[in-house]
Amino acid sequence: MxxxxxxxxxxxxxxxxxxxxxxxxxxxxxxxxxxxxxxxxxxxxxxxxxxxxxxxxxxxxxxxxxxxxxxxxxxLPSLSWFAFASSYLVMKWPDAAPNSRDSINETLTDVTLVLCEDRPDRPEDRVLRTALRNWAFVVRADDEPEPSKEVANALHWIGKASMPLAALKDATVARRVLDRLKRKLDGTPAGAETTRRKRRVLTNAVKYAIELGEFAENPLAAVQWTPPKVAETVDPGVVVNPRQARELLTAVSYVGNYQRARGRRQVAFFATIYYGGLRPAEAVGLRRADCTLPDEGWGLLILRKTRPTAGTRWTDTREVHDHRGLKNRAAEETRRVPIPPGLVAVLQAHLAEFGTAKDGRVFRNERGGVLGSTAYWRVWDEARRLALTPEQVDSPLAKRPYDLRHAALSTWLNAGVDPTEVAQRAGNSIEVLLSRYAKCLDGRQHVANRRIESLLDGDDG
Structure with a gap:
C-alpha cells in the first residue's frame, strides 16, 4: 500500500x-x-x-x-456533444415555445460547430450550419422528405468529428464556446440580449447533463467569463409624446395607395398599441368578441391569446404564427384593459370599413390572413419617414412598433396613474414596471419636487 x-x-x-x-x-x-x-x-x-x-x-x-x-x-460512456445535444433538444422541444425552439436550435448549432475536431473532408461552414439548423436540431414531422445527400454527408461528418461532452471540463474549450456566443456569423459582436439568451440555453443544457450524471457540477462556472451587460431600462429617447404619436398614426394612413389600404388598415392596430398599451402580438390576436366598444365613454378589451411570429419550422401547427396564451400568465388566464374613448372610436371606424377576419380577428392582412410582423414593420418604417424630421428618423425615437407600448406605459405613469393599475393593464409585475421605466419618469419627479417644495415652504411660514 x-x-x-x-x-x-x-x-x-x-x-x-x-x-x-x-x-x-x-x-x-x-x-x-x-x-x-x-x-x-x-x-x-x-x-x-x-x-x-x-x-x-x-x-x-x-x-x-x-x-x-x-x-x-x-x-462512464463516452457521450459526444452532438449526441447529447440531440437528446437535449428532443427533451426540451415539446414544452418549448416556438421562439424558444429557435433559440435552442441556434445555440446548439453554434456550440456544435465549436466542439468539432479538425478532421479531413470538412464540409463548408454554410453546409454544416444548414444541416444543423434545418435538420439535426429540429423535431420534424414523419412525412417530411429526407435530407439531401450534401446535408446527410455533413451530418455524418459532424457525428464523427464531435468532441466528447466531457471536453467542456477543459476551461480552454469552455471559454471558446462561451466566446462564440458573443459573436455573429461575420465575427462582429452580437447584441447583449442575444448573448445572454444563448448563454441561458447552454447553461440549461449543462444542467440537463448534470441530471444525467455526465457532470458532477457545472464546468462553465469555473470559467471567469463576463457576458455583456443588458440594458434593463427603457431608453427615454424611444418614447414619443402624445403629439408625435398622433402625427405618426396619421402618417400610417398615408402609407400605400388608397385602394389597397395597406396603411389605413393598420392605423387602428398601432393605435391599440399606443392607447391600450398592448404588445404587438396581443394586438394581432385580438378578436371582435373580446372588444366592448360603447358609443360613449371608455371601452374594454379582454386579452386572451397572442399570435407571435415564429416561423413554420418551430410551430407544431407548421403555421408562421403561433397560438399562445398571454405572456407570464397561465394558458387560459385573461387580462382586462380599459381603453379611452378615442381608441374606441378608432376601432369602431376600422371595423366598419374593414370588418374582421373569418375567425373574428380585428386585424388582418389584405388577403384576410394573420397580420405579420414584416408587414407592420414596413408600414411603420414608412410612416416614421413621413411624420418625423430627418434627424428624428435617424434617432431611436419610436424606432420599433413596440416603442408605442413603451410610450403608453410611460405616459400613464407620468400622468400619476397608480403603478399597480398600470402593471395590471400592461401585464407586468410592479417591480419590472418601475425598474424598466425608471428613466422615463422625469415628469413625476418634477411633480414630486413641487409638492415637497410646497410643503417645506408651508412649514417655513
Missing part, C-alpha cells in the same frame, strides 16, 4: 465570488487534486478517498484514484 494523506482546503477566488473547494491527496509522494464548486461535493469525494484508503484499496499512480473510482470513471 502506498502512503497517502487526504486533506481539504477552502479557496476563495474573489471576495465577491462563492468559494470553491479543493480536495488534495498524496499517492507515492505525488500530489493530486480536484476542485468543486460546493463543499458538499468536495466532502463527498474526500469521504470516498478516505474510505478506500481505510479498506486497503491500492491507488493508481497515474490518476491518483483508488481502483473503485477508476473503474467508475472508465465505466
Amino acid at each position: 502506498r502512503s497517502f494523506d487526504v486533506r481539504i482546503w477552502e479557496i476563495r477566488k474573489r471576495p465577491t465570488k462563492k468559494p470553491s473547494y479543493e480536495v488534495r491527496w498524496l499517492v507515492s509522494g505525488e500530489t493530486f487534486s480536484e476542485t468543486f464548486r460546493t463543499k458538499g461535493l468536495a466532502d463527498g469525494r474526500r469521504s470516498k478517498l478516505v474510505a478506500a484508503a481505510k479498506s486497503g484499496e491500492p491507488f493508481d499512480t497515474e490518476t491518483g484514484l483508488p481502483d473503485s473510482l477508476v473503474e467508475q470513471v472508465e465505466a
